[in-house]
Amino acid sequence: MAATAGGSPGDVADVVRAELRQHGAAVVELADTLSDEDFRAFGAHLGDAMPEIAPAVQPFVTDGVILNLVTRHAHTADTSLQPFAENSLSLHSEGSGRTAGEQPRYIVLMCEDPGADPASAQTVLVSMSVVLQRLSAEDRAVLSRTRYADLPAGETILREHEGREVFAFRDFLHDELKWVNEGDDGDDAVDRALQALLAGMYESGASGVLWRRGLLVVIDNTYFFHGRTAGVSSPAHPRHLKRLRLR
Incomplete structure (x- = not known):
């Protein structure tokens, strides 16, 4: 209301x-x-x-x-x-x-x-906290070490803000997303985490x-x-x- x-x-x-x-x-x-x-x-x-x-x-x-x-x-x-x-x-x-x-x-x-x-x-609005709950601990950890390739170090897709985990991410649809992983996560692990994030964004629950x-x-x-x-x-x-x- x-x-x-x-x-x-x-x-x-x-x-x-x-x-x-x-x-x-x-x-x-x-x-x-x-x-x-x-x-x-x-x-x-x-x-x-x-x-x-x-x-x-x-x-x-x-x-x-x-x-x-x-x-x-x-x-x-x-x-x-x-x-x-x-x-x-x-x-x-x-x-x-x-x-x-x-x-x-x-x-x-x-x-x-x-x-x-x-x-x-x-x-359409989708709650970040709901999407976060749909991700495994491993996927969350990988996303916290992954950023867009043209952003500086530390500007990761999942980050902490005011004591909360928040996302900075866009669904690029058919365009290529170039990323850099700041840890030692393999390409497969990053791809799985990104796919899980996209799936979580588009599950039911949008307003x-x-x-x-x-x-x-x-x-x-x-x-x-x-x-x-x-x-x-x-x-x-x-x-x-x-x-x-x-x-």
């Missing part, structure tokens, strides 16, 4: 903080959507907004930090356009290809318009967000993987979410 909130950006942030402490995510019904100014002000109560600097997304960026996730394209193989297309998005933690200090803590999504088919393009105007969702990036089901593009009535990433 979503909490309800109204009033100033600070009042909304108070409701969200309470939900985050209890659940690691917050789902809040707003009386109406926040203006861009109030959306940024709300975010400032939780952290610092990260600039959207990728060249491909610039046509969808407002004020340097708000990404307008508008469904404009049919299914595409261009990964830079997939957030704005009918494609599903695989489960991931945000910024897994960056060092821990460069990853966002919170992902904020606000629905301006659910689009022509609100049942499509649902945001889907059915978007409606004024719904605000905040995801703690150290508690949940997130992704998206496939959507439907409708030029006359596109889906539109606004996103902030906060550190």
